[in-house]
Amino acid sequence: MNTDVIIVGKGIAGLVLSLLLKKKGIQHLVLDRKSKKKHFALAETLPPSSMPLLHSLDLLKIFEKNAIRKTYGYHSMWGNTRIVNNNFFSQLSYKNGLKIDKRAVLDDLEQLCDENVMCYEKILNMVISKEEVRVEVENNHQKQTITAKMIIDATGRNRAILKKLNIPIRLYDNLISFSCHLPKVEHPKLTYDVFVESFEDGWGIVSGLDEKTNVLSIFTNRENLVQLKLREYSNWQSVLSKTTLLKDFLVEQSEVKIIGSDANSSIANYLSGENWMAVGDAALSFDPLSSHGIANAIYTVREASNAIEFYVLTGDRRGFVTYSKTLFSVFDSYYLVKNELYKAESRWKESSFWKKFFQQGEERGENKTHNFPRQSGTGIILD
Numbered sequence: 001m002n003t004d005v006i007i008v009g010k011g012i013a014g015l016v017l018s019l020l021l022k023k024k025g026i027q028h029l030v031l032d033r034k035s036k037k038k039h040f041a042l043a044e045t046l047p048p049s050s051m052p053l054l055h056s057l058d059l060l061k062i063f064e065k066n067a068i069r070k071t072y073g074y075h076s077m078w079g080n081t082r083i084v085n086n087n088f089f090s091q092l093s094y095k096n097g098l099k100i101d102k103r104a105v106l107d108d109l110e111q112l113c114d115e116n117v118m119c120y121e122k123i124l125n126m127v128i129s130k131e132e133v134r135v136e137v138e139n140n141h142q143k144q145t146i147t148a149k150m151i152i153d154a155t156g157r158n159r160a161i162l163k164k165l166n167i168p169i170r171l172y173d174n175l176i177s178f179s180c181h182l183p184k185v186e187h188p189k190l191t192y193d194v195f196v197e198s199f200e201d202g203w204g205i206v207s208g209l210d211e212k213t214n215v216l217s218i219f220t221n222r223e224n225l226v227q228l229k230l231r232e233y234s235n236w237q238s239v240l241s242k243t244t245l246l247k248d249f250l251v252e253q254s255e256v257k258i259i260g261s262d263a264n265s266s267i268a269n270y271l272s273g274e275n276w277m278a279v280g281d282a283a284l285s286f287d288p289l290s291s292h293g294i295a296n297a298i299y300t301v302r303e304a305s306n307a308i309e310f311y312v313l314t315g316d317r318r319g320f321v322t323y324s325k326t327l328f329s330v331f332d333s334y335y336l337v338k339n340e341l342y343k344a345e346s347r348w349k350e351s352s353f354w355k356k357f358f359q360q361g362e363e364r365g366e367n368k369t370h371n372f373p374r375q376s377g378t379g380i381i382l383d
């Protein structure tokens with residue numbers, strides 16, 4: 001089988017890219033690895049500032065249809081013990097964000113491009129060279145070979161294609177998350193159902209999933225011993241004992257499933273090559289504190305789709321360079337804003353989690369920039 005573009009990975013980035021290429025009439029296949037992993041709902045939120053992007057790509061209706069609810073603000077307790085009401089009223093074009101059912105969004109996106117999705121169980125062989133892109137997959141004991149002009153890594157933080165290409169990844173921290181579903185507690189001091197609080201070993205966020213359930217996620221560093229404790233819900237009470245409000249959301253339960261994942265800030269050393277590109281989290285991944293992971297994934301595929309179209313139609317790769325420069329610049333801006341936010345919490349400057357934000361060099365993001373011009377006017381953190 002021959003196609004123009006192979007997309008590996010069927011998350012938000014892979015599916016939205018498929019949709020955009022379909023609109024452009026570019027032949028492609030999304031390779032979807034069969035998985036027994038169950039989806040774990042995180043009640044992800046998209047801030048108001050990402051609504052224009054969704055609107056511009058005709059995606060807003062899909063996201064609104066699959067929204068758990070519109071969001072009009074959130075609470076935070078960061079830097080001191082005052083509860084801050086961050087309402088979205090002062091936002092420019094959209095006064096609301098969205099809390100989404102990500103599984104439902106993915107299902108709807110897939111329906112719109114299902115003729116381009118191909119399931120497989122195993123990749124038997126993959127060749128990505130200057131001369132060819134060839135992938136051999138096995139499904140139901142049948143082998144299939146697909147050749148293409150280029151291949152896209154949309155495998156999220158797994159970065160399966162980048163690994164295959166030996167592309168180094170710049171990890172800026174070792175943030176990890178532990179999340180669980182708990183019976184809903186409505187806090188008398190809070191109006192919005194999203195609340196963020198920092199504490200000595202990291203930070204946590206509680207977000208309402210439905211009438212009965214809250215999702216509680218705790219973020220810390222891989223090297224922090226607390227992360228070992230967070231693997232067992234029975235330890236959460238002691239880990240969160242010094243928090244002001246987060247601890248109030250803990251409910252006594254015997255069996256609580258904990259899901260852990262990487263949540264670091266990272267970017268691949270190269271975002272595109274002769275006949276490949278990385279998109280979404282595979283290209284650059286943001287700290288979930290930014291609330292911009294999904295919007296970023298969509299932004300990267302919008303930019304990538306233009307470069308891919310130009311390459312497939314003309315053989316000209318100049319769009320790949322522009323794509324890489326743009327994304328490095330976005331990451332630089334993101335990284336500076338993110339660090340400023342962490343530095344606004346100075347109560348535990350000596351703790352293993354917070355001290356790196358106050359060390360020399362970190363302050364101005366030294367050794368971290370990619371020497372590409374920065375974008376101005378970010379304001380990307382949680383708004």
Ligand SMILES: Cc1cc2nc3c(=O)[nH]c(=O)nc-3n(C[C@H](O)[C@H](O)[C@H](O)COP(=O)(O)OP(=O)(O)OC[C@H]3O[C@@H](n4cnc5c(N)ncnc54)[C@H](O)[C@@H]3O)c2cc1C
Binds near residue numbers: 032033044156286288
């Ligand atoms: C705890 C937590 C909370 C978050 N909260 C928010 C939030 O509130 N708002 C927000 O905007 N973002 C949030 N994010 C980030 C957001 O989820 C991601 O940025 C976004 O999902 C990235 O989309 P993606 O398609 O690039 O990657 P993914 O969603 O990771 O999709 C990658 C796809 O590739 C597949 N895949 C992986 N390996 C292979 C392989 N070898 N072969 C084939 N397929 C493969 C996977 O199964 C998956 O389908 C959060 C992240 C975490 C960890």
